[in-house]
Amino acid sequence: AASEVTLRIHTLVKSPHPYNDMAEAMKAEIEEASGGRVEVKIFDSGQLGQDPAVIGEMAFGTIDIMISTTSNAVQQIPEFGIFTMPYLFGSMDEALEKVGPGTPVHAHFEQVYQDRGVGMKLLALGGSGTRNMSTKNVSITAPADLAGLKMRTPPSPMDAKTWAAFGMLPVTVAWGELYAAIQTGVAEAMESSLPGYTGSKLYEVAPNLALTEHTIQVNHTSISEVTWNKLPEDLQQIVQAAAESANVLGVEKAKGYDAALVETLQSEHGVTVTRPDKTAFMEVLAPLQVELAEELDLSDEYTLLKQ
Amino acid sequence: MLQRLCDGLAAVIRLCSWIAFAAMIVTVGLQVIARNLLDAAMIWTSDLALLLFTWLIFVGAALGLRTGAHYFVDVLPTHRPAVRLPVEIITLVAGFIVAWILSVHGWTLASMRATGEVQSLGISRFWIYLPLPVSGGLMAVFLVEHLIALIRDPLGKART
Amino acid sequence: MNPLVTLLLAFFALIAVRVNIGFALILSSALVITMEGLPLISVVNQMFAGIDSFTLLAVPFFMLLGRLLNAGSITTRLLEVADATVGHVRGGLGHVNVFVSMVFASLSGSAAADTASVGSILIPAMKQAGYPAPFAAALTAASSTLGVIIPPSIILIVYGAFGNVSIGALFVGGVVPGVLVGLFMMGYTYVLAVRYGYPANPFPGMSAMGRILVRGAPPLMIPVIVLGGIVGGIFTPTEGAIAAVLWALFLSVVVYRDVPLRALPKVLADAVVDFAIPMFTVAGAGIFGWLIAYLGAAQIVVDFILGVTDTPFLIFLMLVGFLLLVGMVLNPISATLIFLPIIQALGDTAGINPIHMGVLSTIVLSVGLVTPPYGICLLIASQIAGASLGRCMLAAAPICLLTIFVAILSYFVPDIVLGLPKLLVPELFKGG
Ligand code: NA
Ligand code: NA
Secondary structure (H helix, E strand, C coil): CCCCEEEEEECCCCCCCHHHHHHHHHHHHHHHHCCCCEEEEEECCCCCCCHHHHHHHHHHCCCCEEEEEHHHHCCCCHHHHHHHCCCCCCCHHHHHHHHCCCCHHHHHHHHHHHHHCCCEEEEEEEEEEEEEEEECCCCCCCHHHHCCCEEEECCCHHHHHHHHCCCCEEEECCHHHHHHHHHHCCCCEEEEEHHHHHHCCHHHCCCEEEEEEEEEEEEEEEEEHHHHHHCCHHHHHHHHHHHHHHHHHHHHHHHHHHHHHHHHHHHHHCCEEECCCHHHHHHHHHHHHHHHHHHCCCHHHHHHHHC | CHHHHHHHHHHHHHHHHHHHHHHHHHHHHHHHHHHHCCCCCCCHHHHHHHHHHHHHHHHHHHHHHHHCCCCCCCCCCCCCHHHHHHHHHHHHHHHHHHHHHHHHHHHHHHHHHCCCEECCCCEECHHHHCHHHHHHHHHHHHHHHHHHHHHHCCCCCCCC | CCHHHHHHHHHHHHHHCCCCHHHHHHHHHHHHHHHCCCCCHHHHHHHHHHHCCHHHHHHHHHHHHHHHHHHCCHHHHHHHHHHHHHCCCCCHHHHHHHHHHHHHHCCCCCHHHHHHHHHHHHHHHHHHCCCCHHHHHHHHHHHHHHHHCCCCCHHHHHHHHHHCCCHHHHHHHHHHHHHHHHHHHHHHHHHHHHHHCCCCCCCCCHHHHHHHHHHHHHHHHHHHHHHHHHHCCCCCHHHHHHHHHHHHHHHHHHHCCCCCHHHHHHHHHHHHHHHHHHHHHHHHHHHHHHHHHHCCHHHHHHHHHHHHCCCHHHHHHHHHHHHHHHHHHCCHHHHHHHHHHHHHHHHHHCCCCHHHHHHHHHHHHHHCCCCCCCCHHHHHHHHHHCCCHHHHHHHHHHHHHHHHHHHHHHHHCCHHHHHHHHHHCHHHHCCC
16 A cells, blocks of 8 residues: 655765664664555755755755754754864763753754754754864874864864864865865865765875864754654654664764774775874863853853753 | 836846956955965855855846846747747746746745854845845846836837 | 656746746746645755855856956957967868867856857858858857866866866866867868868968967966866865956956956946856756656666666766757756766766766767757857858757767777876876
């Protein structure tokens, strides 16, 4: 029999990636638990567009569910900016514990979605890997090594100020241009997730990887409010439960991918991997954090996360 | 009367657009100079240039509607009045529907986005989406001008 | 009716009754969105998403560059260089026509601008020298399309920006195939010239030639600035375009003094309409392309082609056929934007390097600027020549075939496209 409801899930990434694993897991669980009443279609690799436009579509109900990185949503939800602040969490497990479903942080962001009128409901926040620094020429072992390097950043004040604190010079470069920009020296340093670094072959131009683990990438699983309100209560519960178990799976997958990627990068792509002492980096940023949070109007979120 | 209003409107658009275009050149030029010569990054230049770009596209497209600069595919023998009149009516109706979508839905979109902020410029995202409804409104004005010309001279005797 | 079929039929019906391409893309999408019970606000949201890219900012700057070249004496200087270099070969004016387009191609990203400016000078001259009007129009139009292959190219910018491919590498990759297409066109002109006795211009003599080259050298610095700057890491493509504009401004206003400052507002305002129209069409392509993805069409086309064959060359040939069809009704920018997922998916399946694929699809789509019904360059050229469109199309057919031949040749010899990038940006090819 034909299904009653079709749910379209958007992700921005190509497999293998935790987001696509999460989407697959949600699809399997929802279709199974609903006994075929719901059909789930996955649109990965940004087939349905980039996040800012997709968030718009979510509000209209044309796209139903998205699994993506919170920093891609700061245009509409500036409060998500807090998660780009370095060294908020010690590890991915700690991040999940702090922000996962049922936590005060989750409740806070559910309210933020309401207040901002983004037309979405938050299903889960979770961790999906560490972000690390990579460089063209120098190998990074301590904060002082960063001074004077041209650092690729997105056009966000948080990133610009953070890296400026290390004496770096922020350069705005689009992701698609990043490879060429580093290759030609427009940028000399970059930070990214490990799948992003590997997938775009950035190791070829920035072969020095410092596992600074400065950010735990926080992802959100959100559902269109239009869609949510159309679902009967039993299906709502099924979707919520599927999002939560996929969220836990995402963290596990991310840990696995990250470890395997570091290994492959070293053994197959000749990447020089350093593991700098993170406390030295934290010391540079610590005096800045409260001030930055205040300046960017993120004090509530900062306090909540530091509780 | 309406034609004079439209002439004036077109002149104002052309004036604003060359100034905005010049500003766009200066903005991006500044970005190159700042980074390469002064070793300083300006994070607002990209956002400002993109804002001007969006305005120029949508307002320029409305102006192009008046000057007949849009792209057509010519397969019908429009030199024959019997073909030309229905074609002109259809293109007018099509134009009005597009103008309606842009102005009404563009306005809704801009209002929905008003809570967001362009961080580097410190302005509401409303201003980024506003060119959509503005373009729709301008198109509607220029289409009314076409419509009146068509009613006065349906077979295009005065035109070539 | 299947929503995809409705979408395509509605689009074709609208352009057939002379609704402009941008509006036709928007209206056919709006129709299907309404039929599917989706909200119309998606139309404006996706239109906006279609142009929301900093990289696209290069487009207005290159369009302005095209205007600047014609406002002063730069185009004339380039014509003199072309005449002095190749004008004395048999079929001289034809060679000048192709050669100046190759140079112009590396100055402006716009083919239509080239047809209009070069055509208005050379088509009358060719007719007077005894070339048939349809051939003069066909050669002018076809050689103008070199502007979208030889960098800077607006199509390659769109391809790189939305396909996550380095625009610098695409630019470098377009140089050799573009020049090759140009040389084939000159070869064809030579063959006709010998058969029908088209004349050659007199050779101006070495000293005159030296003088002309010196006069033409400063504008010829523009491609060096753009390509050198991008490959050398001084700026991004958008910033490269600005540098070129500033250099052309400096030449025209300060050095040659043939563009007075008070003329600049008009040049700028005209350039705004020049780029606003294609970019508005790109916005329309934004919603049309999104809807095609939303309805799952990319997968359908890919599955269909892979169902017919899994031989890489045949996949490539079918893609060429598909792009030729698409190019007939869409301008290359919109076509690239709408069908990028299909082009990339098929390229991956056929094992074609992404840079290689971007240049190949651009070459094929450039043919659409000459083929009916939406062959904007041939339309302009036939109007200038005062020849019937039908006879111009016949004269253009062999030249289009040459272009397609170069695309197929470049498929079999990837180094035609990739050789230069390998040389200049070798790191792009390390590993695999
Ligand atoms: Na030409
Ligand atoms: Na070009």
